[in-house]
Amino acid sequence: MRRLPVYLLLDTSGSMYGEPIEAVKTGVQTLISSLRSDPYALETAFISIITFNTSAQQIVPLTELAAFQQPNIDASGCTAMGEALSLLAQKVESEVTKTTAEQKGDWRPLVFILTDGEPTDDLNKGLTAFKSKKFGMVVACAAGMGANTNTLKQITENVGQLDTADSESLKAYFKWVSASISTSSKSVEDTGSEATTMSELPPPPPEVNIVL
Numbered sequence: 254m255r256r257l258p259v260y261l262l263l264d265t266s267g268s269m270y271g272e273p274i275e276a277v278k279t280g281v282q283t284l285i286s287s288l289r290s291d292p293y294a295l296e297t298a299f300i301s302i303i304t305f306n307t308s309a310q311q312i313v314p315l316t317e318l319a320a321f322q323q324p325n326i327d328a329s330g331c332t333a334m335g336e337a338l339s340l341l342a343q344k345v346e347s348e349v350t351k352t353t354a355e356q357k358g359d360w361r362p363l364v365f366i367l368t369d370g371e372p373t374d375d376l377n378k379g380l381t382a383f384k385s386k387k388f389g390m391v392v393a394c395a396a397g398m399g400a401n402t403n404t405l406k407q408i409t410e411n412v413g414q415l416d417t418a419d420s421e422s423l424k425a426y427f428k429w430v431s432a433s434i435s436t437s438s439k440s441v442e443d444t445g446s447e448a449t450t451m452s453e454l455p456p457p458p459p460e461v462n463i464v465l
Contacts, residue, residue: 256359257297257438258315258349260341261430264368265304266332268399269418273369274328276420280427282323287431289318293438297360301344305337306330315348334372338379338408345386360441361389365430369396369418371404380407389437389447390454394426394461402464411451412464425460
């Protein structure tokens, strides 16, 4: 079976403490439960969560939806976004099955990045590792006005911004991520083609301003 790997890169630095991090936890729960009710996603989507604060860690390895356990997510420390991109590249290398002459590998991974701040480490080092891998679609979202969309533009052209990192905005964001994963899993199952541009995803909610 060809899997659709989905990596969520979540900023869990100190500035996310309180309402934002609680909203992220709820967002992840809602995302998983809505994907579990989608037969296409249940069949193909595998989810991994990488969090980054003072360092980056993969708190959920690539896991099928049925077996996904809600991880413990806390906020503290700095924003090691470069390290998160390096770790993502390593995990894609080790977890995603490559296509060979003998077999079709997994679909190219979908990546959703959420951050409310600026990287406090060397982003370029992470970018180099990240750019060496093939991804289907990478969407980065700046939560609130403390995150620099120009920084995120270096990672992907698909950048969104939430005016605030409050629970309503984050809830809308995760709902949209969930719908995007559903659309992508249906697309690979039905037509065997992957979404590669934002226009192929469901339109983002009014809370998510697309940065052009």
